[in-house]
Structures are given as C-alpha cells and as structure tokens.
Amino acid sequence: xxxxxxxxxxxxxxxxxxxxxxxxxxxxxxxxxxxxxxxxxxxxxxxxxxxxxxxxxxxxxxxxxxxxxxxxxxxxxxxxxxxxxxxxxxxxxxxxxxxxxxxxxxxxxxxxxxxxxxxxxxxxxxxxxxxxxxxxxxxxxxxxxxxxxxxxxxxxxxxxxxxxxxxxxxxxxxxxxxxxxxxxxxxxxxxxxxxxxxxxxxxxxxxxxxxxxxxxxxxx
Amino acid sequence: xxxxxxxxxxxxxxxxxxxxxxxxxxxxxxxxxxxxxxxxxxxxxxxxxxxxxxxxxxxxxxxxxxxxxxxxxxxxxxxxxxxxxxxxxxxxxxxxxxxxxxxxxxxxxxxxxxxxxxxxxxxxxxxxxxxxxxxxxxxxxxxxxxxxxxxxxxxxxxxxxxxxxxxxxxxxxxxxxxxxxxxxxxxxxxxxxxxxxxxxxxxxxxxxxxxxxxxxxxxx
DNA sequence: TAAAAAATTTAGACTAACCTAAAAATATAT
DNA sequence: ATATATTTTTAGGTTAGTCTAAATTTTTTA
Numbered sequence: 001x002x003x004x005x006x007x008x009x010x011x012x013x014x015x016x017x018x019x020x021x022x023x024x025x026x027x028x029x030x031x032x033x034x035x036x037x038x039x040x041x042x043x044x045x046x047x048x049x050x051x052x053x054x055x056x057x058x059x060x061x062x063x064x065x066x067x068x069x070x071x072x073x074x075x076x077x078x079x080x081x082x083x084x085x086x087x088x089x090x091x092x093x094x095x096x097x098x099x100x101x102x103x104x105x106x107x108x109x110x111x112x113x114x115x116x117x118x119x120x121x122x123x124x125x126x127x128x129x130x131x132x133x134x135x136x137x138x139x140x141x142x143x144x145x146x147x148x149x150x151x152x153x154x155x156x157x158x159x160x161x162x163x164x165x166x167x168x169x170x171x172x173x174x175x176x177x178x179x180x181x182x183x184x185x186x187x188x189x190x191x192x193x194x195x196x197x198x199x200x201x202x203x204x205x206x207x208x209x210x211x212x213x214x215x216x217x218x219x220x
Numbered sequence: 221x222x223x224x225x226x227x228x229x230x231x232x233x234x235x236x237x238x239x240x241x242x243x244x245x246x247x248x249x250x251x252x253x254x255x256x257x258x259x260x261x262x263x264x265x266x267x268x269x270x271x272x273x274x275x276x277x278x279x280x281x282x283x284x285x286x287x288x289x290x291x292x293x294x295x296x297x298x299x300x301x302x303x304x305x306x307x308x309x310x311x312x313x314x315x316x317x318x319x320x321x322x323x324x325x326x327x328x329x330x331x332x333x334x335x336x337x338x339x340x341x342x343x344x345x346x347x348x349x350x351x352x353x354x355x356x357x358x359x360x361x362x363x364x365x366x367x368x369x370x371x372x373x374x375x376x377x378x379x380x381x382x383x384x385x386x387x388x389x390x391x392x393x394x395x396x397x398x399x400x401x402x403x404x405x406x407x408x409x410x411x412x413x414x415x416x417x418x419x420x421x422x423x424x425x426x427x428x429x430x431x432x433x434x435x436x437x438x439x440x
Numbered sequence: 441t442a443a444a445a446a447a448t449t450t451a452g453a454c455t456a457a458c459c460t461a462a463a464a465a466t467a468t469a470t
Numbered sequence: 471a472t473a474t475a476t477t478t479t480t481a482g483g484t485t486a487g488t489c490t491a492a493a494t495t496t497t498t499t500a
Binding site for chain 1: 456457458459460461464465466
Binding site: 256 | 486488489490491494495496
C-alpha cells in the first residue's frame with residue numbers, strides 16, 4: 001500500500017526527532033514540527049500505528065517500526081538527492097532549496113530516484129552536508145564535531161550545518177563560510193563563548209556561540 | 221490564491237478537450253478524462269466557476285476563462301519541461317515519462333520552472349513533439365498534418381504523436397519510427413487504408429490506419 | 441411534438457486531515 | 471501524598487474531493 005504525502009511527512013519528522021538512538025517522540029513535539037494541533041497528531045498516530053509504521057501506546061510517545069523507518073529513509077533519500085539536483089544542476093543557493101525539495105521528496109517512483117541518483121553521480125552528501133542514504137536504505141550519520149567542541153589552535157574542515165534556516169545559511173554565505181572551508185580557531189572569548197576563526201587561511205572573523213553550535217566540522 | 225492539484229488537473233484537461241477553438245467541454249467528457257463520476261465533476265465545476273477559472277452555465281458545458289487558460293498553460297509548460305528533463309537528462313524512454321510528469325507538473329515554484337527551462341536549454345518541444353509554452357504563456361500549436369493526409373509519393377518528417385499511450389509509443393520504437401524520421405508514403409491500400417511507408421530511406425513497413433491517424437508530420 | 445433516452449445536477453454520505461473544547465492521564469510541586 | 475499543572479486523548483465538527491441514487495434538463499427518436 002501507498003503512503004500519503006502527510007503520512008510520509010510524519011514519518012520523516014518522527015525519524016528526525018527520534019534521533020540516532022530512536023528515543024520516543026512526544027505528541028506535542030510532533031504538533032510543533034508539523035504545525036498542527038496535538039489532537040490532529042493523535043489522529044494520525046492512531047492511523048500510522050494501524051498501518052504498522054510506528055510503535056504507539058497512548059500517552060507514551062512514538063518510535064518508528066522497521067517498516068516505518070524504511071519509508072522515512074526513502075523520503076530523506078529523495079529529499080537530499082533533489083536538493084543536490086537543485087543546487088548542482090539548476091544553480092539554486094543552499095538557502096533556497098528546502099521548500100522545493102519538501103515537495104519533490106513525495107514524488108513516487110523508485111526508478112525516478114535511482115535514475116536521478118545516477119545522473120547526479122551518486123552523491124554521498126547533500127548541499128548542507130547531510131548524508132544521503134543509499135538505495136538499500138543504509139544511512140550512516142558521520143560523527144562530526146560541533147565547532148564549540150574545537151579548542152583554540154585547532155584547524156578543522158567545515159562539513160555541515162545543523163540549522164537549515166535560510167537566514168542562517170545566508171549569514172554563512174556573507175561570512176565566506178561554505179562546505180569544505182578550513183576553519184582555524186584562534187581565540188575563544190571566555191565571557192560569551194564567541195570565537196575568532198580564521199577562514200581558509202584568510203580573514204579572521206568573530207563567530208557567536210549561536211553560530212558555532214550549528215556548524216559541523218571534522219578534525220584535520 | 222493557490223490552486224490545488226485537483227483543480228489544476230481539471231483546468232489542464234478542459235484545455236485539452238476544448239481544443240484550439242475553445243469549444244465547450246461536457247461534464248461526461250470530464251468525468252471520463254478525470255476517472256471520476258459526473259456528479260463529482262459538477263461539484264468541481266461549480267468551484268472552478270466561483271474562482272473565475274471557467275465559464276460555466278448549468279447543462280451547457282464549460283470553457284476556460286482567460287485566467288483559467290493561464291493556469292492551464294502553466295501546468296502544461298511544467299509537464300512538458302519535466303518530460304524533456306526525464307528523457308534528455310535521466311534517460312527515460314518517451315513511453316515512460318507521462319505518469320511521472322503528471323506528478324511533477326504540480327510542484328509549485330515559478331523560479332524552479334524557469335531554472336529548469338534554462339538548464340534544459342529552453343527547449344521548444346517535448347519528447348512527443350508537443351510544443352512547450354514559453355514563460356509568458358504563449359503556446360503556438362504548429363499546424364502539422366496527420367499521416368493519413370499525406371499522398372503516395374510524398375516524403376514527410378515525423379514531428380509528433382497524438383496518442384501518448386506507452387503501448388503506441390513502444391510500437392513506434394519497434395518500427396524504428398522516432399521524432400525526425402523521414403517517412404515516404406509508397407502505397408496506400410484502398411481496402412483498409414493501411415500504408416506502406418519507407419523509414420529514413422531504409423526498410424519499408426506497413427502502417428495501419430489506426431497508427432497513421434496518430435502520427436503528426438510535416439512536408440519538407 | 442410527445443415519449444424515450446441520455447446527460448447533468450441535486451441530495452445526502454463518506455474519508456482524510458484538520459480543528460476546538462472538554463475529559464482523562466501523567467508529571468510536577470508543595 | 472495530594473493538589474496543581476501539563477500533556478494527551480476523546481468527542482464532535484469542518485472542508486475538499488469523492489461517491490450513489492434520485493431528480494431534472496436536454497437531446498434524440500419515432
């Protein structure tokens with residue numbers, strides 16, 4: 001049986017909120033993320049549970065079943081592949097593609113996804129550095145550091161972002177920080193934890209804690 | 221205001237059934253084309269009329285208003301551009317793309333369409349030879365002949381198909397007939413109007429009236 | 441041109457996905 | 471440990487798009 005646009009969105013969001021360790025997701029958290037009311041979420045959870053896509057006991061929160069996880073990962077694969085297409089082929093900025101990919105991710109057709117993947121050269125990461133699940137549904141989150149965990153003097157490689165908000169991404173653009181940038185932490189301000197960071201051996205700039213918390217990096 | 225997936229489909233189908241001269245389309249014809257019942261069509265027509273997208277008087281059939289025409293042509297533009305993408309970039313066959321394009325055509329975003337158009341090199345025709353409306357909504361149907369109107373001895377260029385059914389397109393593939401093929405009518409059978417046609421100066425084959433009726437060609 | 445047939449619309453219902461308001465269960469705090 | 475606050479569910483409603491069955495209008499035919 002085929003899942004609806006809405007069902008796919010719930011599964012995707014449960015996957016995201018559930019995290020790597022598959023922790024229970026609350027009704028309210030889902031209401032927040034789906035921009036609906038808790039009562040509507042309860043309706044949908046009953047439906048998803050009936051279809052065997054989630055584990056649901058009243059008042060206890062939900063987790064994905066294996067079958068629900070499979071669906072969620074397929075949606076994520078499609079979302080991230082379309083984002084690569086939009087940026088690499090159509091020339092969109094990384095701050096512009098989320099909403100469009102949000103629509104494209106629900107286009108059904110296995111063969112479309114596989115042909116798109118091949119056309120794009122089987123990319124491993126999307127324009128925000130998020131890993132793209134393979135055709136079999138294997139999704140391995142690389143264990144990056146957050147910039148706040150980097151010590152003064154260390155040089156790291158910019159690998160991804162946690163916040164995908166256009167305003168955040170545009171801020172990075174204005175700072176000259178993109179995927180692959182080399183960041184050297186020069187100084188950390190004791191008072192507000194802001195950092196002085198040298199970008200690609202060039203200009204040094206101040207990065208607020210808020211920004212640091214959303215930058216995923218890799219040592220060396 | 222934004223039109224729904226379903227509304228867009230009705231407008232697109234009314235456009236198709238209405239033809240160049242904008243003739244009235246009947247409720248039953250729409251029921252047939254949308255795979256719904258006449259009663260459902262009536263409901264939708266009232267809604268589209270309320271939105272000013274169609275001219276509708278009870279029992280009299282419908283035509284598009286200027287505003288409805290605009291929406292229909294935008295959908296057609298998207299459908300045909302996505303078909304070009306699927307065939308030219310992803311390597312689908314012309315017999316495989318209709319259903320996928322049927323989904324993609326409803327993805328909203330003006331800028332997506334324009335970037336896609338540019339990426340594809342502003343194509344004028346889709347993989348079935350149908351003209352692609354430009355960004356301003358100008359759609360000029362070229363006046364092709366149907367193969368049945370071609371006389372014995374004439375050489376024509378294969379420009380498009382009227383039937384988009386996969387089985388028909390696959391039949392053409394097997395016959396070696398594609399867009400751009402040169403067809404020379406050698407003989408027309410008086411009895412069943414089947415034709416002997418030489419393809420690209422090579423093999424000559426028999427083409428039934430049913431097939432001839434669906435081939436759009438141009439004198440050269 | 442009246443009767444029969446066909447096409448269309450109306451009436452009343454259904455499902456998916458949402459809502460508000462109220463009730464029930466769980467969590468927190470004194 | 472009980473009262474209060476928070477979270478979640480239930481109950482009952484709404485809208486878009488569909489349905490069937492019945493009523494109405496238009497078209498065809500005799």
